[in-house]
Amino acid sequence: MTPDNLFGIHTKALDVWQRRSEVLANNLANADTPDYKARDVDFSKVLAAASGAADADGVSLATPTPGQIGGASAAQGALEYRVPNQPTMDGNTVDEQVEQAAFAANGVHYQASLSFITAQIRMLRTAITGGQG
Amino acid sequence: MSLFTIFNVAGSGMAAQSVRLNTVASNLANADSVASSPEAAYRSREPLFAAVQQRVGLADQAQAEGVRVAGVTESQAAIPSRYEPGNPLANADGYVYSSNVNPVDELVNMISASRSYQNNVEVMNSTRQLLQKTLDLGK
Numbered sequence: 036m037t038p039d040n041l042f043g044i045h046t047k048a049l050d051v052w053q054r055r056s057e058v059l060a061n062n063l064a065n066a067d068t069p070d071y072k073a074r075d076v077d078f079s080k081v082l083a084a085a086s087g088a089a090d091a092d093g094v095s096l097a098t099p100t101p102g103q104i105g106g107a108s109a110a111q112g113a114l115e116y117r118v119p120n121q122p123t124m125d126g127n128t129v130d131e132q133v134e135q136a137a138f139a140a141n142g143v144h145y146q147a148s149l150s151f152i153t154a155q156i157r158m159l160r161t162a163i164t165g166g167q168g
Numbered sequence: 169m170s171l172f173t174i175f176n177v178a179g180s181g182m183a184a185q186s187v188r189l190n191t192v193a194s195n196l197a198n199a200d201s202v203a204s205s206p207e208a209a210y211r212s213r214e215p216l217f218a219a220v221q222q223r224v225g226l227a228d229q230a231q232a233e234g235v236r237v238a239g240v241t242e243s244q245a246a247i248p249s250r251y252e253p254g255n256p257l258a259n260a261d262g263y264v265y266s267s268n269v270n271p272v273d274e275l276v277n278m279i280s281a282s283r284s285y286q287n288n289v290e291v292m293n294s295t296r297q298l299l300q301k302t303l304d305l306g307k
Contacts, residue, residue, distance in 0.1 A: 053170050053171055054170055056170075056171065056295065056298070057170045057171070057173055057174055057177070059291075060177045060178055060295070061219075061233065061234065063178070063181065063284075063287050063288060063291055064177050064178060064180055064181030064184075064234055064235045064288060064291075065217070065219050065234075065235045066181075066287065067184075067185075067280070067281075067284055068217040068218060068219050068235055069216070069217070071219050131283075131284075131287060135287065138291060138294065139294070142294050142297075142298055145298055146298070146301060149301055149302060149305060152305060152306075153305060153306060153307075156306040
């Protein structure tokens, strides 16, 4: 059992949440930048690309030997521009409330993925120690 | 580790907003400054922000990595003049020229800048907590 299928989709999800929090932090940092367009990661699209065995974009490194780690991050690409709620005079499409809410929700999702992985590690530890540890 | 780059991003946001707060402080401090010519009068200043494009990849993936201060602009609003012959800075005709700072604009700017600064601090705090949880993974 390799660690990759032990933790299932959660390691990939963690990668996506991390990437998304970076994008959202960028939006918040540029909340007052003229002509800055807010961006976001389309989670379902990224997850579909990450969980599909065949890489749609074909940019991932081949991993012919078991245990090799693929080179391309799952969360690259799939960046999309947010549809603004209301027009602004300076062309900036960052809505601070929306970004804050998305950032907070993203943090919760990240913690959820973390706790799934922690549960798997606990399970494995129980299997190793036979419940003695 | 992309969570660490968030510290840089939020830090650049905080730095940019503090420049903005600095110009607001300078503008408010000079709101009542006078000069003997319109050229020498204090003009209201405001920083101009621009997104930092660092990640070079496919055109679609070029993504901002923080914010920077592109420059500081000076307001082109008219400089008001006052007739004050007794003022030591008055010119030959007895006029002094005051700054074109609008205190209401500056206060609005100050509130906006401090809110944005707080947003960036909040982002940094959340990221720190997430990193801490990641370090505690498996405990």
